[in-house]
Amino acid sequence: MNTRTKGAVCGVTAAVAYGTNPLFSLALYDEGMDVESVLFYRFAIAAAILAAVLRLRGVRLGICRREIAPLLLAGIIFAMSSQTLYQSFLYMDAGVACSILFVYPILVAVIMTVFFHERASLLTYGCIATATAGIALLYQGDGDVSLSTTGLLLVVLSSLCYSVYIVGVDHSVLSRVPSARMTLWVLVAGALMFFVFTGFGTRLQAVPSTIAGWGNVVGVALVPTIIPILFINVSIKSIGPTYSAIIGALEPVTALTIGVMVFDERLTGRIILGALLIFVSVTFVVARPLLVKFIPHGHVGARRRHNG
Secondary structure, eight states: OOHHHHHHHHHHHHHHHHTTHHHHHHHHHHTTOOHHHHHHHHHHHHHHHHHHHHHHTTOOOOOOHHHHHHHHHHHHHHHHHHHHHHHHTTTSOHHHHHHHHTTHHHHHHHHHHHHHOOOOOHHHHHHHHHHHHHHHHHHHOBTTBOOOHHHHHHHHHHHHHHHHHHHHHHTSGGGGSOHHHHHHHHHHHHHHHHHHHTTTTTTOOOOOSSHHHHHHHHHHHIIIIIHHHHHHHHHHHHHOHHHHHHHTTHHHHHHHHHHHHHHOOOOOHHHHHHHHHHHHHHHHHHTHHHHHHTSOGGGHHHHHHHHO
16 A cells, blocks of 8 residues: 555545544433533543553653643643534534534634734635535525524534634644644543533543443544544645545535434435535635645736735
């Protein structure tokens, strides 16, 4: 298997694995677990698994004093992104929620434009408008029944938190921390946050005493958490972040498929069109460096004049 094939396979694996979030979380909700308990086990078990993997590979796990506060803040923001997404599953179809969550690359572009004065192109503005139209179609839902406004706000907040997390990591001391070690301590910080949210464990629900219950708890920590972390790093190193991000479109596709096939969620023409608009707009934003690369040199000046 050559490097590019390996990168593509790892990218697909990471995207599909991350898209399985609803498969395990919704099953645990059905067994009576609340969001904070599910996420505590997800973060805590994932941190334990990742720590064991890193130790076996001989990776140093320690952090220096000046990294503690940024890692704690990053962990809280990342955990809030997970909580608001998992909360949104209680108000709307998980597949639709994951489709809306996928707008985070566009939100990253907006944050970079507003706060870091990065010039946005006409393509970016067009993609923002297209993604907004897609969300509007998803909000309309099935027929005349619109989605829950609470659910929509939760998943948009989740996407915003994740966007802030990405930008924050890239523009802080954390950009110099090895990704695997940083992820470990972000997971630890998230687990601590959910431990606090459960009244320092007093309201933490026990794992259902069934094989399915334990399987789902371990599954939510392993499949949509550890596997994407490990495989996406290989993909980025093999084919680059742009192609890896484009392959990431399989995440909401996987969630939509699971929602329809496992949880009997409806997939209407309106939902398909709305999700498609989001996927296309995000893909163009992510792939913009490739589009610029292949524009004939004679048109670069014109592009710059028009887009600023």
